[in-house]
Amino acid sequence: MYKLGDNDYVQNRNWNVLVFMCVVLILFGILLVRLFSLQYTHYDENLQRSENNRIRKVVLVAERGYIYDRNGVVLVRNRPSYQVALQAMSLPRSKAERDSVFYRLLRIKDKEGVRLFDSLSLDTAFQRSRWIRNRPITFFEDASPEQVALIEEHSSELPGVVTMIESRREYPYGTLASHVLGYTGEISEDQLKLPEFEGYSQGDRIGQKGLEQGYDLEFRGKNGIKLVEVNASGRELGPVKGVDAQPPVPGLHLISTIDLKLQKAAEDAIPDSARGALVAIDPRNGEILAMVSSPRLDPNIFSLKKRERNKGWAQVALDSLRPLTNRAISGTYTPASVFKLVTAGAGIENGILSESKYYPKACTGGYQYGARYQKCWGTHGNLNVVHAIRLSCDVFFYQAGLEIDMARINEFGRRFGLGEQPLGIDIPGEKGGWLVDSASFNAKNKRLGWRWARGLILNLAIGQGELVTPLQQAVLVGSLATNKGVYRPHLMKELRDDNGTVVRRYEPEIIRPGNMKPETHRILMAAMDSVVNHPGGTGKRGAIPGIRVGAKTGSGEWKKGAKTHAWYAAVAPLDDPQIAVAVIMEAAGGGGAVSGPIARKVMMAYFGKEDEEKK
Structure with a gap:
């Protein structure tokens, strides 16, 4: 024979069970709706995201055109230059793992026992990687082949760290005709705001003086694109099969009127x-x-x-004789x-x-x-x-x-x-x-x-x-x-x-x-x-x-x-x-x-x- 208090207890327990079951059903319903959305409604979008994580678009920078004297002697050419950079999209997401990559880079030393990277440059690059995701962030320039080999030895421990090769300008005659030829440098933020630099992006190297500036558009050529597969660490596995790369178009070469x-x-x-x-x-x-x-x-x-x-x-820039000024013009x-x-x-x-x-x-x-x-x-x-x-x-x-x-x-x-x-x-x-x-x-x-x-x-x-x-x-x-x-x-x-x-x-x-x-x-x-x-x-x-x-x-x-x-x-x-x-x-x-x-x-x-x- 049940007492009145026992009925209340049973009713309360049943009610709690019912509420719990309803909450579970609602959560499962939400989960099913979300799964349906992911699998069907947003299937194409998610597939594209997955492909983007697996496939990387690599810009193939066009070779800058040369400058010759009137008789065909090379006055300006390109030389290969190795760069070490962070690929932000391939860096670990957790702070602990990112810090681990940071400290591993700091521990790399050359054959003489000297650290390869300084902490300031590394810290700056890691900070920039938080908001710059679509391009590599260089933190070490003009690396020697030996230094590149050191990086490659530790590649499995350094997700998001990549080595790249780019062209740098070389002036084989040094100061000769320097004000005529000019030089190249990284585009500034102020220049990027100007209409004549539409189509340029941060990090691009452009002509800053002389012929390098006057004919920069002709020298630049047209960049190409290739698609490569990458693993979870961001390492390139090879080109995507069935997709042809769009090769770069080299810049034009300028035959100058100068007689060497x-x-x-x-x-x-x-x-x-x-x-x-x-x-x-x-x-x-x-x-x-x-x-x-x-x-x-x-x-x-x-x-x-x-x-x-x-x-x-x-x-x-601080020389009182003003060597940057082209007095001739x-x-x-x-x-x-x-x-x-x-x-x-x-x-x-x-x-x-x-x-x-x-x-x-x-x-x-x-x-x-x-x-x-x-x-x-x-x-x-x-x-x-x-x-x-x-x-x-x-x-x-x-x-x-x-x-x-x-x-x-x-x-x-x-x-x-x-x-x-x-x-x-x-x-x-x-x-x-x-x-x-x-x-x-x-x-x-x-x-x-x-x-x-x-x-x-x-x-x-x-x-x-x-x-x-x-x-x-x-x-x-x-x-x-x-x-x-x-x-x-x-x-x-x-x-x-x-x-x-x-x-x-x-x-x-x-x-x-x-x-x-x-x-x-x-x-x-x-x-x-x-x-x-x-x-x-x-x-x-x-x-x-x-x-x-x-x-x-x-x-x-x-x-x-x-x-x-x-x-x-x-x-x-x-x-x-x-x-x-x-x-x-x-x-x-x-x-x-x-x-x-x-x-x-x-x-x-x-x-x-x-x-x-x-x-």
């Missing part, structure tokens, strides 16, 4: 410790034959390991007496000067203009325009400038490549110059309170006040000699594919009129000829036996009491111009004495007279 022999001659002539620049150009088509900016730098430092690369970068200087060719050309072209014209005031060492006495560097007597250019007489050009006026002088200069507008060379960093008139002078000096005065023409007529680049000076004398137009200066001759087929050829382009009356041309050429080939000429140290060289010297003032910048601009042969050379040596003294011999060495190499130079 001429480039070597130019760099041998300019000490690396000096500050200066040289441009040698073919005025008939705008091809740059040689370009030097000193001091130079070795672009190979940008292909080294990160620590060595940062050290090398710091040295050049971005250095701006007063043109000095080379500009007298422009003043004279404007005067002859406008009927103001002629071979028979002499100014009433002969050169006695200076010129009185109002209350101002303007000195000349010598005492030259009574001269015509040809003699004034030969002796570089300032007094003659003081008077000529006042009579011709700056509007005519500037117009003539712009015809032949001078002025604010850059010439459009095919590497980045080019600057324009400055031709001074009353409006531009007042605008530039407004904050200083300076105003245009007619007396400024005295300085401007002799090239003390305007600004030019060495490239503009070379283009100026070259186009004055040809009288057939100013061609856009360029460094690319041809682009070829991996089979040697020409994909693109640079077509010469006239960008300025670059012409004058036959009489103007005849007188200017006679004057340039006398600068070099007359015993009293200021540029006689640039003479070459058997070659008719024409030139103009200059000494550019830049700081009171300091040595002048030494200019020498030359062209040869005058009757059939093939090469124009402009040289500037900063704070070096007289142009004829310092820069003339440098230009001569380059021209001797061009005309195959190096042996005569050595005698």
Whole structure:
């Protein structure tokens, strides 16, 4: 016989059992629904995820195109470089296992007992692997074959650690033509935000200066893709069967206009410790034959390991001589007496000067203009325009400038490549110059309170006040000699594919009129000829036996009491111009004495007279 309390107990127990059974049924129902969802509703999606864990997409980086000189000599090539990296998707998920991989890497030592990896680089890579999952994270660059072998020995203990091989740029001639060639470096975050870098990703190496930057898109080629099977440790087992890899398309090779022999001659002539620049150009088509900016730098430092690369970068970036600056295209200087060719050309072209014209005031060492006495560097007597250019007489050009006026002088200069507008060379960093008139002078000096005065023409007529680049000076004398137009200066001759087929050829382009009356041309050429080939000429140290060289010297003032910048601009042969050379040596003294011999060495190499130079 049951008591009332016993019934309550039984009922409560049955109710609890019922609730428990319902909960179990609900959980099983949820589990069945989830299994159904995984097996049927999301089958394709889960299969794809499974395949993604088993199959890895590997990007096959295209080989970067080479750079050659005009005769086919390799100036820039690629070298293989082994990298050790973390493959984030293959790393263990648990912190303990990841830490285990970390400490195993730290324990690896080379044959001399030195740790292969430093903890800081490893820690940084492991931290980055938490949010970067789609690409390898390099933590050791330029590993030697012996170091790679050490990693492979421990591969079974290092899930997620991979060794890769990539191409690094190599510049076999070191500093030679370094500002022309440029260098490559990892793309920055700021660059990735720019529209011109659409399609690039973090970690990509791109051209940062010179031809490497100017033709980066052509050099890059097109990356390929392959699918490989991987095991649970992330090790590659081999290609996926039945799926063909998409091979990379190598970048284009660039045949430059640079002549290696001429480039070597130019760099041998300019000490690396000096500050200066040289441009040698073919005025008939705008091809740059040689370009030097000193001091130079070795672009190979940008292909080294990160620590060595940062050290090398710091040295050049902090160098007070600014070796990163390409003075040939971005250095701006007063043109000095080379500009007298422009003043004279404007005067002859406008009927103001002629071979028979002499100014009433002969050169006695200076010129009185109002209350101002303007000195000349010598005492030259009574001269015509040809003699004034030969002796570089300032007094003659003081008077000529006042009579011709700056509007005519500037117009003539712009015809032949001078002025604010850059010439459009095919590497980045080019600057324009400055031709001074009353409006531009007042605008530039407004904050200083300076105003245009007619007396400024005295300085401007002799090239003390305007600004030019060495490239503009070379283009100026070259186009004055040809009288057939100013061609856009360029460094690319041809682009070829991996089979040697020409994909693109640079077509010469006239960008300025670059012409004058036959009489103007005849007188200017006679004057340039006398600068070099007359015993009293200021540029006689640039003479070459058997070659008719024409030139103009200059000494550019830049700081009171300091040595002048030494200019020498030359062209040869005058009757059939093939090469124009402009040289500037900063704070070096007289142009004829310092820069003339440098230009001569380059021209001797061009005309195959190096042996005569050595005698």
